[in-house]
């Protein structure tokens with residue numbers, strides 16, 4: 001997009017603001033809105049909706065695992081025929097629940113809910129743009145996601161149930177309705193839904209990338225971008241490169257399911273007959289899937305890490321330690337995330353030589369991750385820490401990132417993975433490092449930017465309670481799973497009663513289930529706080545966290561176009577907290593260096609001499 | 624009635640909770656908390672960080688060192704398992720050290736550097752030396768772990784020794800089948816179109832291959848102690864996984880893609896019964912890849928015998944062809960004669976059949 005285009009668009013945005021603003025109909029303003037802030041909120045609310053469903057599913061199957069003898073008769077009004085006469089959960093429906101839980105959490109909550117919300121909300125506000133590069137595509141991105149959600153939701157009510165082959169939907173299981181009911185209509189809807197989801201992600205991603213590259217305000221060079229934006233930007237690039245591969249994997253699966261091709265199917269005898277398919281490879285699917293699947297882990301994690309960087313720095317009242325190292329490690333992670341995918345396939349029948357290669361590559365990716373953890377901790381060192389709920393959730397995130405990250409060193413080592421693959425050790429690992437860490441990033445972001453989203457403050461005390469119950473709860477749920485994983489308990493098991501080796505630890509499983517139910521329950525404190533504060537919360541001050549980034553220079557309730565006047569110009573990086581000599585413990589990005597001679601570093605004093613300070617008024621005249 | 628009471632109780636609890644929430648909010652406003660930059664709650668959070676750290680570490684050590692009812696370590700029973708376990712625990716040591724250290728720093732700093740009126744945070748944007756050091760250290764440690772892991776991996780996945788016992792493991796919804804090569808020690812060919820559940824040809828043995836004629840099936844997987852066992856793994860319908868925690872053994876069974884795994888069992892079932900003090904102990908083969916409704920109950924028993932017992936058991940088994948004469952229809956005409964001999968169809972004394980087919984083989 002050329003510069004003139006952007007300026008034109010800015011102009012229109014202006015005009016919108018001054019003239020049409022009040023004439024927007026309800027539908028334009030809240031439903032088919034092209035305003036990035038509204039779209040962000042739409043993603044957030046949809047994400048919360050899915051999180052409740054995904055969480056409720058995990059509670060149901062935790063009941064089954066923790067209380068195998070309990071009758072679930074009382075769930076009959078909701079689950080209907082999936083509860084059998086004996087009051088037991090249907091075995092196949094258990095798998096459907098696990099599959100839907102994973103799909104919902106990974107894609108709908110943490111990809112759409114996290115990236116969709118915060119990339120949309122923060123990119124224009126923090127880089128100083130009036131909106132996304134294409135508001136229309138952005139709107140489309142949400143509505144594709146909505147459509148995808150509706151389709152997935154409908155699949156829950158099918159006679160044969162939703163997809164049930166695990167969120168990774170490995171064929172042949174996912175290709176053959178004879179093998180499992182969920183692979184009938186449920187799987188078809190899963191695939192259709194994911195196609196729309198991928199379209200949504202791509203539309204969003206293209207927009208984020210274009211916006212960050214082209215629409216930064218004057219002075220906002222890449223080396224002055226907040227780490228949040230860096231994270232969203234890199235995430236979008238990863239998504240753009242990997243989601244199309246998932247699309248191709250899904251497409252070939254559709255062909256195999258419906259058109260009789262043999263991409264993934266070979267030499268199968270099922271339901272009393274030999275299928276004609278020969279020459280396909282189930283391993284091909286796994287390669288394609290994990291080519292997205294592994295980057296996907298970082299697609300959900302990087303935005304959370306970006307949000308954390310911002311929040312930890314702000315609330316420690318210190319610059320983030322190692323800004324450049326943080327960017328460097330994100331870039332390294334992004335690159336490496338594309339060449340480690342086969343570590344999910346060490347025992348799949350993969351050539352062992354490839355296994356060796358992927359083991360080496362995988363352990364390299366641990367290094368930049370470690371650097372990030374060290375940098376967070378050093379940022380806290382000698383800070384002056386204000387524990388807002390957002391700050392607590394960020395600290396919690398770092399804690400999970402470490403606890404879950406170190407177990408990756410076991411799993412990435414192919415020799416050790418032989419015994420750990422597909423056990424509860426893996427469940428513990430990814431729930432901590434990707435599930436809980438990203439989830440905490442999402443919550444931290446909501447607590448931190450709620451004032452900007454809704455112009456009101458969330459209740460702090462409820463936030464504290466929510467944090468401690470959830471934080472302790474998550475550890476109580478997922479830490480014990482390491483032990484039973486080391487003992488070899490396989491995942492995706494309806495019950496452990498059929499094996500002598502796994503008949504131990506029934507108390508532990510009960511304990512985990514109780515903790516899971518309490519943790520899930522605690523989320524309603526958040527939901528109450530969220531909706532209550534939206535309408536009745538205390539009105540937010542302009543810059544409640546005394547933060548440096550640009551979004552806090554907008555009015556309390558920014559309208560379409562974000563800044564009523566000109567967009568502020570940026571003169572410094574976003575982390576000038578507690579700068580020696582400065583009067584306050586923060587200097588926002590739009591304050592010119594020439595106004596802060598008392599705190600400037602030497603090279604900044606040099607810069608200040610040549611700095612062209614822009615008066616807002618002049619700018620407005622200039623276009 | 625009971626349900627009604629529960630509903631009423633929940634409503635009451637919610638109402639009380641809401642009231643408390645309103646009251647504390649109003650009190651907070653009255654006290655002017657909303658005007659202050661940092662309230663007393665900040666100190667409480669900092670203190671809770673330390674409480675969490677101490678309680679968490681205590682729980683971690685308590686449960687890791689015997690606080691659980693059962694041991695979470697499955698006794699090892701294979702040669703490579705000893706190696707992988709050694710590195711498992713070395714990795715555990717390294718990661719636990721890092722884990723504990725970083726958590727202490729994380730929550731310790733949070734407590735120590737909590738907000739204090741008048742304090743100023745240290746402006747400390749970077750320190751190149753420090754960053755290089757803590758990039759290099761993990762890199763070196765990880766390199767050591769990877770290289771040792773890689774060596775073990777290469778050994779485990781390398782070619783099976785010549786003298787291995789070759790056994791076919793076959794996964795299908797929802798059981799495992801085991802095929803032994805019979806007296807000629809050669810597994811015959813297979814073809815999935817030959818699968819014939821009625822005549823018990825579960826694994827699709829192709830009887831046009833001479834080596835197949837004496838193959839026999841086992842309901843349990845018998846293996847000899849101390850000898851390399853080479854499992855050739857296949858699947859019929861969907862992906863399954865051949866997993867046995869005591870042997871630290873796992874390999875997926877993939878339709879259309881034969882896989883393999885070899886290992887040396889080191890303890891007989893009887894020895895394990897003595898070691899674990901559990902007279903009912905059995906090695907259980909576990910399906911560890913989601914494969915459908917009854918995935919959670921797909922299993923088989925593995926019996927590790929002393930080599931002599933194994934030989935004896937092996938020689939007592941009857942060829943599948945002998946047990947299911949209906950399969951003769953699948954044997955091509957020119958192999959019928961041979962089949963009668965190698966599968967010992969005429970004679971009930973199977974030892975003689977073995978002898979025959981051995982001489983048959985050596986003449987080839």
Ligand code: HEM
Pocket residue numbers: 055058059062098099101102103105106110165166167168427431434435436439477490491492493516519520
């Ligand atoms: C209330 C909190 C949660 C609980 C109690 C919970 C529990 C579980 C359990 C018990 C399983 C089944 C493991 C198995 O049998 O394989 C599972 C699977 C899974 N969970 Fe969660 N989980 C929670 C939150 C999350 C979150 C936030 C994520 C986001 C990444 C997540 C992602 C997954 C995935 C990807 C699977 C694998 C699904 C599959 O096997 O196909 N979970 N969860």
Ligand SMILES: [Cu+2]
Pocket residue numbers: 293294297340341343344
């Ligand atoms: Cu991965």
Ligand SMILES: [Cu+2]
Pocket residue numbers: 794795796797862863864910911912913914918921
């Ligand atoms: Cu199976």
